[in-house]
Amino acid sequence: MKVAVLVGSLRRESFSRKIAKTLIALAPESLKLEIIEIADLPIYNQDGDDDGKPPSAWTAFRKRIKEFDGVLFVTPEHNRSVPAVLKNAIDVGSRPYGRSVWAGKPGAIVSVSPGPIGGVGSNHHLRQSLVFLDVAAMQQPEAYIGGAANLFDDDRKVPNESTRDFLRKFIESFSVWVRTISGSCGKII
Ligand code: FNR
Numbered sequence: 001m002k003v004a005v006l007v008g009s010l011r012r013e014s015f016s017r018k019i020a021k022t023l024i025a026l027a028p029e030s031l032k033l034e035i036i037e038i039a040d041l042p043i044y045n046q047d048g049d050d051d052g053k054p055p056s057a058w059t060a061f062r063k064r065i066k067e068f069d070g071v072l073f074v075t076p077e078h079n080r081s082v083p084a085v086l087k088n089a090i091d092v093g094s095r096p097y098g099r100s101v102w103a104g105k106p107g108a109i110v111s112v113s114p115g116p117i118g119g120v121g122s123n124h125h126l127r128q129s130l131v132f133l134d135v136a137a138m139q140q141p142e143a144y145i146g147g148a149a150n151l152f153d154d155d156r157k158v159p160n161e162s163t164r165d166f167l168r169k170f171i172e173s174f175s176v177w178v179r180t181i182s183g184s185c186g187k188i189i
Pocket of ligand 1: 008009010011013014015016017075076077078079080081112113114115118119
């Protein structure tokens with residue numbers, strides 16, 4: 001199974017990106033994860049689609065996401081919500097109306113913060129959008145990664161065994177989730 005990973009931060013030393021890379025390294029053989037870059041997607045404006053002239057970056061992104069069996073969001077929290085860069089990517093993929101690239105895909109959310117509550121606001125606002133977008137977001141285990149500034153060593157690796165263990169269990173559960181949902185979601189109704 002192939003999973004697109006969307007990282008909600010553009011920061012060079014982003015903790016979210018480091019967590020995404022750790023999850024990729026810990027994933028079982030059967031789950032291939034790939035980070036899809038979202039930095040260069042122009043801000044969504046419906047005129048582009050209505051005029052039949054969407055920016056090429058939107059078209060390429062939509063085509064690319066369709067190739068994946070699932071989607072994993074690894075994101076910080078901005079002002080208790082989803083960072084604009086990630087929301088924009090979600091919006092771009094959701095349009096034109098009726099041709100969303102997200103519908104029926106299994107998904108999961110990992111929120112990351114240097115603060116103590118692990119980006120729970122971002123995680124749940126994103127979850128709300130995924131309900132509308134018909135992305136089957138894994139409920140358990142939930143992943144709110146707090147204290148992110150202290151998780152990594154100089155090699156950007158996670159040395160703490162219990163954190164690695166949690167991340168390994170999360171991505172193994174997601175692998176089962178993708179297999180379970182894939183092929184059934186969206187065909188029930
Ligand atoms: C933040 N940050 C933040 N953190 C948090 O836990 N809750 C929040 O609501 C916010 N709000 C917020 C808004 C904006 C505009 C910025 C730039 C930052 C801090 C944020 O968690 C911190 O910068 C992380 O390091 C960002 O994630 P990456 O870049 O490390 O992945």
